[in-house]
Amino acid sequence: MxxxxxxxxxxGTAAWFSCYLTTGVHMSFYLAFLKVLLLLAITAPVALGFxxxxxxxxxxxxxxxxxxxxxxxxxxxxxxxxxxxxxxxxALDQAIEYVRHRVLCPDWDQPVRxxxxxxxxxxxxxxxxxxxxxxxxxxxxxxxxxxxxxVFGAFAANVLYxxxxxxxxxxxxxxEAYGMTHRQTFWRILVxxxxxxxxPGLSNLWMVLIKATPLLFLLxxxxxxxxxxxxxxxxxxxxxxxxxGDWRMWYFLFLLIFYLGFTRISELxxxxxxxxxxxGQATAGGEAQRKAAA
Amino acid sequence: xxxxxxxxxxxxxxxxxxxxxxxPREGFTLCEQFTLIGSGMxxxxxxxxxxxxxxxxxxxxLAVAKGAQSRWIRKPAEWFIFVFRGSPLFIxxxxxxxxxxxLKSSYPAFGAFTxxxxxxLIVLFLNTAAYSGEIFYGALRSIPKGDIxxxxxxxxxxxxxxxRIIWPTMLRLAWPAYTNEAIFLFHATxxxxxxxxxxxxxxxxxxxxxxxxxxxxxxxxxxxxxxAVYFILVTLIIVGVFALIGKRLNRHLxxxxxxxxxxxxxxxx
Numbered sequence: 100m101x102x103x104x105x106x107x108x109x110x111g112t113a114a115w116f117s118c119y120l121t122t123g124v125h126m127s128f129y130l131a132f133l134k135v136l137l138l139l140a141i142t143a144p145v146a147l148g149f150x151x152x153x154x155x156x157x158x159x160x161x162x163x164x165x166x167x168x169x170x171x172x173x174x175x176x177x178x179x180x181x182x183x184x185x186x187x188x189x190a191l192d193q194a195i196e197y198v199r200h201r202v203l204c205p206d207w208d209q210p211v212r213x214x215x216x217x218x219x220x221x222x223x224x225x226x227x228x229x230x231x232x233x234x235x236x237x238x239x240x241x242x243x244x245x246x247x248x249x250v251f252g253a254f255a256a257n258v259l260y261x262x263x264x265x266x267x268x269x270x271x272x273x274x275e276a277y278g279m280t281h282r283q284t285f286w287r288i289l290v291x292x293x294x295x296x297x298x299p300g301l302s303n304l305w306m307v308l309i310k311a312t313p314l315l316f317l318l319x320x321x322x323x324x325x326x327x328x329x330x331x332x333x334x335x336x337x338x339x340x341x342x343x344g345d346w347r348m349w350y351f352l353f354l355l356i357f358y359l360g361f362t363r364i365s366e367l368x369x370x371x372x373x374x375x376x377x378x379g380q381a382t383a384g385g386e387a388q389r390k391a392a393a
Numbered sequence: 394x395x396x397x398x399x400x401x402x403x404x405x406x407x408x409x410x411x412x413x414x415x416x417p418r419e420g421f422t423l424c425e426q427f428t429l430i431g432s433g434m435x436x437x438x439x440x441x442x443x444x445x446x447x448x449x450x451x452x453x454x455l456a457v458a459k460g461a462q463s464r465w466i467r468k469p470a471e472w473f474i475f476v477f478r479g480s481p482l483f484i485x486x487x488x489x490x491x492x493x494x495x496l497k498s499s500y501p502a503f504g505a506f507t508x509x510x511x512x513x514l515i516v517l518f519l520n521t522a523a524y525s526g527e528i529f530y531g532a533l534r535s536i537p538k539g540d541i542x543x544x545x546x547x548x549x550x551x552x553x554x555x556x557r558i559i560w561p562t563m564l565r566l567a568w569p570a571y572t573n574e575a576i577f578l579f580h581a582t583x584x585x586x587x588x589x590x591x592x593x594x595x596x597x598x599x600x601x602x603x604x605x606x607x608x609x610x611x612x613x614x615x616x617x618x619x620x621a622v623y624f625i626l627v628t629l630i631i632v633g634v635f636a637l638i639g640k641r642l643n644r645h646l647x648x649x650x651x652x653x654x655x656x657x658x659x660x661x662x
Contacts, residue, residue, distance in 0.1 A: 181587070182600060182603070182617055182620055182621065185607070185613070185617065186613045186617040189607060189611075190614065212612070309481075310482070310483075311481070312481070313483040313484055317587055324483070324484070327487075328487075345494065347494075348494070355476075355480050355485070358480040358484060359475070362480070363475075
């Protein structure tokens with residue numbers, strides 16, 4: 100990157116590192132951090148949306164819808180999350196290809212599952228076999244994000260369902276006494292009040308989501324873990340201008356510190372948010388704030 | 394039926410290196426998948442039980458240390474808990490593995506630490522100690538004031554007061570949350586063989602075998618549900634055992650004051 104980097108062997112330690120840490124592969128490593136942030140930025144709202152729908156369904160007065168919501172909440176219980184990640188990515192991929200196969204190749208007469216092979220016609224491949232590399236990567240990333248959203252949506256649904264049930268019943272009864280319909284009660288009374296009850300659970304979930312991002316590695320994405328392993332491994336002078344020993348330990352130490360800092364900052368922000376949301380609520384926290392101000 | 398018995402004989406203890414050496418290569422039967430994945434559960438149970446039972450003591454120590462007056466005791470405990478709760482377990486495994494690897498290259502005595510049975514166990518032990526330490530610390534702070542005052546009134550101080558009043562009450566209050574911690578520790582054990590620690594001679598845990606079958610058959614719909622069944626069973630056993638202990642901890646109280654375990658699935662690492 101710098102002009103003096105053309106012959107790294109002659110450099111002093113500081114200059115050597117300034118060159119080493121700005122090589123092209125290191126740029127990919129830094130880009131992978133952006134991938135993590137992008138994943139969080141997309142997953143968190145989508146999962147919250149899924150969770151909200153799930154919680155609404157679980158409270159529904161229509162029985163099949165209610166069962167659907169409860170089943171969605173229940174599937175993530177009792178099973179390791181990473182098993183879900185491994186399962187969903189293959190299952191989603193195959194489901195999409197299967198549907199495309201049915202639609203695009205109606206005159207295909209062989210079964211899709213042949214023994215231990217999953218065979219669909221060429222036109223149904225997703226992404227298409229001749230697509231450029233970046234489409235493949237984007238599709239993989241999209242699948243991963245969707246998987247994260249489904250799994251975390253179920254967790255969020257559980258939290259929001261609990262939050263909805265924690266809103267004092269008297270509030271809802273009062274609303275009904277004023278002649279509000281079910282829909283009005285839900286949107287005007289229940290939803291604004293449930294956040295303060297759901298926030299501790301949701302902030303916990305956010306922490307869990309941050310800490311789940313390294314699992315991207317298991318979904319075949321070139322994420323921070325992938326690059327840390329690649330870059331840290333022993334390099335001989337045959338293959339690179341910057342030979343070094345096994346530095347994977349230091350790369351992972353850096354990741355560890357990155358995540359620690361990230362969770363610490365989130366903790367501080369969420370604490371402030373909780374203070375803001377507690378204001379004026381009929382809870383012990385809100386009462387304490389009122390007394391402190393008076 | 395008899396072939397299934399044969400399969401069980403061959404593969405039931407495969408994950409610890411007893412029985413047939415070669416994993417099945419083709420024509421995977423349901424019986425093979427059930428047996429091998431079940432065999433892998435031996436590792437999950439080993440990691441879970443060992444880490445929990447050793448971690449329990451460190452967790453108690455951490456909770457007391459975090460509640461201590463002296464800065465010199467409190468701060469290290471706070472940092473320990475923050476480091477292990479604030480970073481992903483997955484990264485902790487990777488870091489520990491590569492740390493042990495580079496230690497091994499300078500001191501051969503560290504060879505055993507690069508194997509999963511010891512290295513991963515240490516990480517899990519420290520990790521669960523941090524999580525349970527935080528739970529115990531929370532419980533320690535919510536011990537009713539009256540209990541401690543009563544102990545003081547009886548002239549109890551120091552160790553007898555801790556052993557007979559504070560510690561049992563802390564456990565009683567923490568028990569519902571600790572049950573969840575135990576459940577999620579068992580779930581976390583599935584990460585071990587995906588995080589650097591090699592599965593030597595393909596002796597892996599349940600998820601290792603489940604993903605082996607999913608890779609070979611391109612069909613995730615059989616091995617992963619089997620894994621799920623096993624984990625739901627383990628979860629039920631944990632809930633049962635912990636409920637028994639919880640009952641004993643609560644035995645001096647009328648039934649309606651017993652603390653119930655609520656399943657809170659947001660405790661993952």
